[in-house]
Amino acid sequence: MRLAACGVALLLWTPRSAHAVPTPPEQSESAVIEALPAPRSAPPTTTPLRPMPAPDSSPPLVLPPEPTAQPDIDPRRALDAQDYRRKNEGGYFTGLPLANYDSNTGLGLGVRGYYYYNGRHGDPLFGYTPYFFRMFLQIFATTGGLQFHWLDIDAPTIAGLPLRFRSQLIFQRNTEQHYFGLGSRAMQPLSFTGSPRSFRHFDDYDAALRVPDALGQTRPRYDDYLMVQPLLLLSLQRSFFGGLLWPLFGFGFSNTGVYDAYRIDGNQAPTRLQEDCAAGRVVGCHGGWNNFARFGVALDTRDYEPDPNHGLFIDASLDIGTRALGSGYEWARFMLAPRVYYDPFRRWVDLVFAARGTFQLQSQSSPFFSMNFLPYTEDPRTGLGGLRTLRGYKQDRFVGPVMGLVNLELRWTFLRFEALRQRFALIAVPTMDIGATFDRMSDVRLGGWKRSQGGALRISWNQATILTTEYAFSAEDSAFYVNFNHQF
Numbered sequence: 001m002r003l004a005a006c007g008v009a010l011l012l013w014t015p016r017s018a019h020a021v022p023t024p025p026e027q028s029e030s031a032v033i034e035a036l037p038a039p040r041s042a043p044p045t046t047t048p049l050r051p052m053p054a055p056d057s058s059p060p061l062v063l064p065p066e067p068t069a070q071p072d073i074d075p076r077r078a079l080d081a082q083d084y085r086r087k088n089e090g091g092y093f094t095g096l097p098l099a100n101y102d103s104n105t106g107l108g109l110g111v112r113g114y115y116y117y118n119g120r121h122g123d124p125l126f127g128y129t130p131y132f133f134r135m136f137l138q139i140f141a142t143t144g145g146l147q148f149h150w151l152d153i154d155a156p157t158i159a160g161l162p163l164r165f166r167s168q169l170i171f172q173r174n175t176e177q178h179y180f181g182l183g184s185r186a187m188q189p190l191s192f193t194g195s196p197r198s199f200r201h202f203d204d205y206d207a208a209l210r211v212p213d214a215l216g217q218t219r220p221r222y223d224d225y226l227m228v229q230p231l232l233l234l235s236l237q238r239s240f241f242g243g244l245l246w247p248l249f250g251f252g253f254s255n256t257g258v259y260d261a262y263r264i265d266g267n268q269a270p271t272r273l274q275e276d277c278a279a280g281r282v283v284g285c286h287g288g289w290n291n292f293a294r295f296g297v298a299l300d301t302r303d304y305e306p307d308p309n310h311g312l313f314i315d316a317s318l319d320i321g322t323r324a325l326g327s328g329y330e331w332a333r334f335m336l337a338p339r340v341y342y343d344p345f346r347r348w349v350d351l352v353f354a355a356r357g358t359f360q361l362q363s364q365s366s367p368f369f370s371m372n373f374l375p376y377t378e379d380p381r382t383g384l385g386g387l388r389t390l391r392g393y394k395q396d397r398f399v400g401p402v403m404g405l406v407n408l409e410l411r412w413t414f415l416r417f418e419a420l421r422q423r424f425a426l427i428a429v430p431t432m433d434i435g436a437t438f439d440r441m442s443d444v445r446l447g448g449w450k451r452s453q454g455g456a457l458r459i460s461w462n463q464a465t466i467l468t469t470e471y472a473f474s475a476e477d478s479a480f481y482v483n484f485n486h487q488f
Contacts (some may be wrong), residue, residue: 012069031403036075044128057234083304085198086423087463091117096484098140105176110140111359112147116464129156130305131464147173160238164246177227177274178385183400183439184366187448190476192222193275200341202394203212217269217460226274227287227369228257233380234477235294247297248317248377251325258287273368284367288328292321298378307322307486308341309352321366333362335375341486350413356488358389358405361441362368372399374395384435384450387481391433391472392452394479400437402444407487413460425460431472431487450474458486 066232095113117133121128131154138150151169158165180186189198190205194213199205209219235250270278277285284290295318300309314337321331339356360374372382374389383389385397391406408431415426436449454472461467470481 022404024197027307042321050469067428072483083309083463087126088116088118088423089120091474092117092250094461094463096178096467098138098482099168100142105146106143108140108142108146110138112136112138112140112150114465116462118464132157136462145173146175147171157393162243164237164239166233166237166250166440168231168233170229171231172229174229174230176221176224177224177226177369178221178394178395178396179271179276179368180274180394180399181276182371183402183437186398186400186437186441187450191231192219192272193270195260200476212267213269215269216221217267218272219269221268222271225271226257226259228259228368229254232470233294235296235377237298237377244301246298246300246377248294248298250294252292252319253325254286254290254370256284256367257289258369283365284329284369287367287369289326290321290323290329290367291327291368292319292331293325294319294375296375298377298415302341304463307460307466309346309350309356310341312338314338314376314471314482315377317377319373319375321370324373329365329367331363333366333367333373333375334362335360337374337376350409352413354411354488356405356407358403358459360403362401362433364401366401371401372396374403384437387470387479387483388435388487390435390450390452391431391454391470391487392479393450393477398437398450400439402438402441403435404444404449406433406434409456409487411458423460423462427456427458427460427466429456429458429470430454431456431470433472 002290003133003303007081007255023338034102093113093115098108098112100108114134114136116131119129119132123132125132130223134152134154136150138148140149141147149171153165153167157163157166159216159266181188189200190202191198192205192209195208195322199208207221232252233250233252235248237246237248239246253361256271260271269334273282273285276282296316298313298315300311302308313364314333316337319333319336321327321329321333323330335358338453339354339357342353343351344353345351358374362371372384374381376384384399384403385393386395389407409429412428413425414428417424430453432451432453434449434451438444452472452474454470456468457469457471459467466485467482468483470483470484472481
């Protein structure tokens with residue numbers, strides 16, 4: 001029986017300078033007073049003078065200054081006045097302890113900590129970038145041997161130039177990496193070799209896997225294998241047309257160990273991966289180096305990247321695995337993913353409609369262990385299945401050469417408050433996800449896609465950090481999640 005993951009927010013120290021929001025130079029105190037209506041000239045003494053109204057003591061609503069020092073930023077992409085005023089100055093930390101329990105992997109404990117540097121209100125790009133620098137470090141391990149450690153660096157501007165650098169260094173030792181088959185085989189109802197029936201609900205399927213067959217063998221790990229993988233992703237982007245267009249070039253390097261560590265005695269039947277490898281259905285059964293060049297371009301009109309209110313983000317990616325980079329495999333992968341954010345009632349309520357579509361096509365020569373990779377230019381993900389793609393299904397439940405995905409969210413920020421010198425906002429989010437995988441382009445159809453729905457409560461912490469707790473359910477399964485960031 002699996003227990004849901006849980007997390008507890010940890011308020012870390014923040015320098016005082018990270019919260020002071022001085023009046024910008026363009027709106028100094030004297031300038032504000034001078035901007036007030038001057039009293040009229042005194043009328044005759046027989047008419048009493050009317051007292052001038054007292055100045056409004058609330059802070060002035062200030063718009064970000066136009067980035068005159070940076071010609072590659074479009075002034076129309078500035079933060080709105082409220083978000084500009086709320087944005088922290090300087091550097092600050094946020095973080096979250098991590099904990100979960102799973103009957104297969106054991107008790108898991110870890111932590112993820114963020115550091116942000118936003119710059120100052122006087123910086124020309126302060127109102128036009130989510131931050132000047134962001135880094136987070138995650139350390140996580142379980143008593144059953146699972147490990148997932150992650151160092152992520154993002155610099156949206158480099159020395160004032162229209163360049164953006166990203167890097168991700170990840171090490172994972174996944175004792176429960178899922179493999180449910182590829183393409184159309186993954187879309188079939190849950191079943192296993194020798195079973196006289198299929199299963200609609202995952203709990204019933206999992207219970208049947210643990211029942212001994214005629215040979216006395218069970219299959220509790222039938223859809224799992226052990227994967228050990230260090231992964232390094234590097235990318236450099238250059239801004240054009242005022243920050244609207246971002247071409248990308250980069251590299252990915254990984255070495256994957258694929259191990260079947262579960263046949264420790266004769267009571268464990270062959271896994272699904274063993275069966276497909278023996279039948280020659282998949283590439284990459286022995287793991288190895290999988291290195292690739294990354295190409296991409298993104299169109300970005302969002303107002304604030306970590307928590308957008310309005311705008312578009314459309315990214316297209318092309319990854320090419322090649323022996324020229326030391327890869328053991330040669331393959332190609334293309335992905336197109338448009339997103340839209342729209343706040344039609346901004347004058348009355350902070351309500352954002354968010355939608356993302358994803359379509360991916362990859363060659364049959366791709367190793368099976370990398371087919372779950374979705375190369376979004378901002379933050380690559382894996383799926384379909386799990387928190388970041390198709391909630392309410394197991395991670396990587398539907399993987400194949402052709403994958404389609406639609407995500408819908410309605411984000412309502414219903415409360416803002418300050419506590420312990422930190423700024424918070426609460427966001428209620430109903431969600432819906434739809435996805436499918438196919439063997440080839442000619443097989444793509446609109447029927448038979450898998451759907452899930454659910455809800456989330458998210459906490460915006462100093463605007464740039466988003467903590468999320470989510471529950472989602474599907475016809476097959478359900479799941480509870482605690483993690484960081486919006487899904488997209």
